[in-house]
Amino acid sequence: MRTFSLLILALILIFTACQKPQAFDYRSVKNVKLEKLGFEKSTLCMDLVYYNPNNFGVDLRKVDCDIYIDNHYLGKYKLDTLMHINRKAEFVLPSRIQVDMQSIFKNVLTVLFNKEVLVNVKGTTRVGKAGFFKTISFNYEARHKIDMGL
Template sequence: MRKLSLWMLLPLLAVSCAKPTGFNYLGVRNFKVMKFGLKESTVGADAEFYNPNKFPVTMKSGSVDVYVNNNFFGKTTIDSSIQVPKKDTFLLPVVLKVDMSASAMQLIQTLATGSDSVKIKLDGSAKIGRSGIFINYPIRYEGMQKIKF
């Protein structure tokens, strides 16, 4: 009887230990310049993602390099834990320190010409998991993004 009950619990344990899948990038909202300087500026935004998992997960940390129009724009890190709901969209606040070099000036010139779309490329990884088991997942995205101030 005891062996039978253990075998019946095995499928339940296998489902509860399912490996989480990565998030789907949906876009950027609430883009704002928090601090403007000649050498370095600080930009804030809310990155929108969708969690396709059938269970909630926790994002523990992450690091992403941001490229705009194929030029390195800056790096952002996430060092706090964020609870992500199951099968739902969520906003991830992002703060990016931007070196006001030629690439940042090119972005300002592009936006000044009236174009509100730029090519965004994200390259990095994040630790996501649940029940104390975390796995590094790659963050990869490339596409056109409308930016509104």
């Protein structure tokens, strides 16, 4: 009887621990820096601030995505490190983006004279809990105000 009770308890814990994680909430961008400037590719560094709305912590292992501004390719973002994210907490995702400069040169006037741009990020991430990871596709799209100081 005791073994059966432990089995039931273990099954309950497994089913409650395997809740589908909610998507992280984007909060802001901080510390934007141009790390490397080139004619073909440049490297842009920034800290992305997010909030984990889940009632449990998760581990973020990998992010691989493409970034578009007003439906024009900007560059690729990759993160390949293990990062623990606490439950119901803000966290900072250090980001390094390889920017395709040819795309920027083609669309610089559009970006300079618009007060808002459409940001679209498409990719995958590996998120897990207790050592079990799952690859999840995501597609973020939103309008963001920009201030170029003109």
